[in-house]
Amino acid sequence: MALVTISDIRSAAGLIAPAAVRTPLLRFGDEGWDGTGGLWLKPESLQPVGAFKVRGAYHALARLPEDVRARGVVAYSSGNHAQAVAYAAKRFGVPATIVVPDTAPRVKVEATRALGAEVVLVPMALRESRAAELVASLGATLIPPFDHPDVIAGQGTVGLEVVADLPDVATVLVPVSGGGLLSGVATAVKALSPGTRVVGVEPELAGDAAASFRAGSLVRWSPADRARTIADGLRAEPSELTFAHIRAYADDLLTVSEEEIAAAVGRLAREARLVVEPSGAVAFAAALRERPAGPTAVVLSGGNVDPEVFAELVRREPSGADPRRG
Amino acid sequence: MALVTISDIRSAAGLIAPAAVRTPLLRFGDEGWDGTGGLWLKPESLQPVGAFKVRGAYHALARLPEDVRARGVVAYSSGNHAQAVAYAAKRFGVPATIVVPDTAPRVKVEATRALGAEVVLVPMALRESRAAELVASLGATLIPPFDHPDVIAGQGTVGLEVVADLPDVATVLVPVSGGGLLSGVATAVKALSPGTRVVGVEPELAGDAAASFRAGSLVRWSPADRARTIADGLRAEPSELTFAHIRAYADDLLTVSEEEIAAAVGRLAREARLVVEPSGAVAFAAALRERPAGPTAVVLSGGNVDPEVFAELVRREPSGADPRRG
Numbered sequence: 001m002a003l004v005t006i007s008d009i010r011s012a013a014g015l016i017a018p019a020a021v022r023t024p025l026l027r028f029g030d031e032g033w034d035g036t037g038g039l040w041l042k043p044e045s046l047q048p049v050g051a052f053k054v055r056g057a058y059h060a061l062a063r064l065p066e067d068v069r070a071r072g073v074v075a076y077s078s079g080n081h082a083q084a085v086a087y088a089a090k091r092f093g094v095p096a097t098i099v100v101p102d103t104a105p106r107v108k109v110e111a112t113r114a115l116g117a118e119v120v121l122v123p124m125a126l127r128e129s130r131a132a133e134l135v136a137s138l139g140a141t142l143i144p145p146f147d148h149p150d151v152i153a154g155q156g157t158v159g160l161e162v163v164a165d166l167p168d169v170a171t172v173l174v175p176v177s178g179g180g181l182l183s184g185v186a187t188a189v190k191a192l193s194p195g196t197r198v199v200g201v202e203p204e205l206a207g208d209a210a211a212s213f214r215a216g217s218l219v220r221w222s223p224a225d226r227a228r229t230i231a232d233g234l235r236a237e238p239s240e241l242t243f244a245h246i247r248a249y250a251d252d253l254l255t256v257s258e259e260e261i262a263a264a265v266g267r268l269a270r271e272a273r274l275v276v277e278p279s280g281a282v283a284f285a286a287a288l289r290e291r292p293a294g295p296t297a298v299v300l301s302g303g304n305v306d307p308e309v310f311a312e313l314v315r316r317e318p319s320g321a322d323p324r325r326g
Numbered sequence: 327m328a329l330v331t332i333s334d335i336r337s338a339a340g341l342i343a344p345a346a347v348r349t350p351l352l353r354f355g356d357e358g359w360d361g362t363g364g365l366w367l368k369p370e371s372l373q374p375v376g377a378f379k380v381r382g383a384y385h386a387l388a389r390l391p392e393d394v395r396a397r398g399v400v401a402y403s404s405g406n407h408a409q410a411v412a413y414a415a416k417r418f419g420v421p422a423t424i425v426v427p428d429t430a431p432r433v434k435v436e437a438t439r440a441l442g443a444e445v446v447l448v449p450m451a452l453r454e455s456r457a458a459e460l461v462a463s464l465g466a467t468l469i470p471p472f473d474h475p476d477v478i479a480g481q482g483t484v485g486l487e488v489v490a491d492l493p494d495v496a497t498v499l500v501p502v503s504g505g506g507l508l509s510g511v512a513t514a515v516k517a518l519s520p521g522t523r524v525v526g527v528e529p530e531l532a533g534d535a536a537a538s539f540r541a542g543s544l545v546r547w548s549p550a551d552r553a554r555t556i557a558d559g560l561r562a563e564p565s566e567l568t569f570a571h572i573r574a575y576a577d578d579l580l581t582v583s584e585e586e587i588a589a590a591v592g593r594l595a596r597e598a599r600l601v602v603e604p605s606g607a608v609a610f611a612a613a614l615r616e617r618p619a620g621p622t623a624v625v626l627s628g629g630n631v632d633p634e635v636f637a638e639l640v641r642r643e644p645s646g647a648d649p650r651r652g
Contacts, residue, residue, distance in 0.1 A: 043372075
């Protein structure tokens, strides 16, 4: 299986520059972090549509031949990928059709429509088949959320930027769901800085990728099992393509508890002034627990969280909180 | 009176680069903003210690002769300036003594101590005299929050970056309290882009600078009047030095209501994924109401907000909210 290369990722960086934010790397915890080499945050929550997904989606559209792109794009998703594809299509001025399960929150549907996409509501079980029909009938192109080299290369630009901003980074921690982000980041980081550890992080309750990594081959968990976590963006599972990148380039996969995830969201709001969704906070949660030696970077993958849920996490003091807060 | 120049600000940009974040300019509202030329956010809430204040404070320390700096620095403040001076002193490895009113929240005192500063608690009325005593007894240097050319030049680097990132910016909106930030930003923007409007924004309840601007000379409001606003970082008043810059370079000063400020904090959290304090959100509040023609940039000056207050503002739907939210 052909893997994405550093040259693909460098090319992606050029193509996405007009549409994606070059996010800064923010030092965490001048007010008390006692990690040994410093902890740095990569806030992809500040991207358009609030997630790193815009990198891969925009890159995938950018790579389509102009006449193909003009016929439009299709995605099936109720989450950040849907809005990222809608955003990218709007930037290119081409039509986007997003197939969304009819159980999706109305606010997500309306946000996707506000980006100019046509939203097609279908029962969950029919998402893929309906998307395939639309591709056939419209002559449009399906943009998958992670299982595509152009999407992986786009996400890999996060890794390029981390190494550029922190050349002596010792460990990079990355959230894992379908594995596109980890695949791209690990490819970039290992090419530029082979001694840097690249570690994926999952919720324990959706820890199928970590189980697969330990087993050396893909282990499948039921969708119901993967749906138990509060980290609703981390319920997908790796593909053969992303798992091949993870086996080739990732050093380890860790899991974090639901309590660790909730505490991480609160600390990021209170101490880093960032609104990060639970899925986006898992790598930070792992860093707080593991305190890796040497300069450590964590990717905060997205910031789309229900305001009620977020407000509760901001207020809640984690058990074992720093005594000066409270 | 000698005013700060663009060359002072360019020099400051070089000096503060190791300690301040080059914050990105983030487009607001791909999901529905209908301003005519686009609205852009400058999130100074992402600076170390969560406020633009680190630019001016670090620059002021950087400009001290090494032997003078080594004797330490003093500041009197209970807010973001105190932590910015403590942070800058820590970066230079010199002692900082911060005189804090004994009514200050414990969390702010502890945060300042965690940055390595010595905190001296005194009754509010004795802040300035105690600071002067410390300067005399320690041989240390007082770092004022805004009434100093080096502080103004440091804050002006925000304006440099806005024009660099958005060369066709038509309007820049900036929070005003003591006026250091507006002075520096207006100086930089008018030098680089004379056709750009630079507008200060205050709470109506602490609208003394706007009243002074209209009167053409400094109008003084009582501290009790200025303390009525939720925007607790905007209760200071301009000095002769900052007012001279404002008269020379600012095009207008506007005020916003308490309700507009509260709604702005909520929208920034929900739609821009940023934790911004009420004081930091006033320029954004003005932009939402005024919808200036052409590309508009707003400075979000800080993000240090009580978690309980913030959680409430995140949850609250403003009256007249977009109907798709709620």
